[in-house]
Amino acid sequence: MPDADLAIMRRLDRLHLQFPFAGWRMLRGLLAAEGCKIGRRHVKTLMRRMGIEALYRRPRTTKPGPGHKIYPYLLRGMQITRPNQVRAMDITYIPMARGFIYLALVLDWFSRRVLSRRVDHDGSRILRQDAGGRSARHGKPDIFNTDQGSQFTGAAFTGVLASHGIAISMDGRGAWRDNVFVERLGRSVKYEEVYLRA
Known part of the structure; x- marks a missing residue:
């Protein structure tokens, strides 16, 4: 060599x-x-x-809750041309010494700007507040895009969006790329900051 x-x-x-x-x-x-x-x-x-590779959690399939409504994917072929046209959200958990906390991120799809970030021990509260409240100070989006995880398909989350007149879009098979920015940001926070400095 x-x-x-x-x-x-x-x-x-x-x-x-x-x-x-x-x-x-x-x-x-x-x-x-x-x-x-x-x-x-x-x-x-x-x-x-x-024999080295990046250390990160391998992808896993996000599963909707039983009986939860799955909304159609609305972004296929759509041109994103302005802020507040589409927002993306992801929620992840961060293990702590005792239990874990949730980290939620809301991103404007056009500008890639983080509109809301929140850490809380109550996942349902964090979803309700970020769906219609905390990121609302930046205006109302036309479409809110998430994955099909049970936290996003539940009525507590979708009801807030519907009450604000926001169209709901959910990634399905073959559409994973559309939430990749917000998912990557959450992963970077965990693996490049929290885990290294814990």
């Missing part, structure tokens, strides 16, 4: 220990910031050879 590759692998190992959430894209960027010219495929090959 060339000495240059060994030097890069040593640096990749140190970066991986420092940033365990970093995938090949981020590691390549970190190497480039240090002046190391390397292609993405080369980084992926070296990571595979070293």
Whole structure:
């Protein structure tokens, strides 16, 4: 193996220990910031050879609650051209020493601006407040997009949206990309901040 590759692998190992959430894209960027010219495929090959990969929770299927209504996906083929046209929301949990807390994020789809972020131990309260209240100071969206998780299909959440005249859209199979920004933000907060500093 060339000495240059060994030097890069040593640096990749140190970066991986420092940033365990970093995938090949981020590691390549970190190497480039240090002046190391390397292609993405080369980084992926070296990571595979070293047996390292980004540490993150693997995707799992979000399941609606029994008897909950699933709303249609409204964003297929839609051009998002202005703020308040579409909002996306995701909720995740953060484990604590005793139990866990919920983190909810509401994002404007056009600007990618975080309109609301909230941490609470009561998931149902956080959903009711963020659906119609806390992010409402930025105006009323036309469409509110979520996944099909039971927390979003329940009447406590959808009722607030409906009472404000907001159209409800839910991702289904093949539409996962439309909530990826808000989901990635939640994952970044957990894995790049909370877990490393806990």
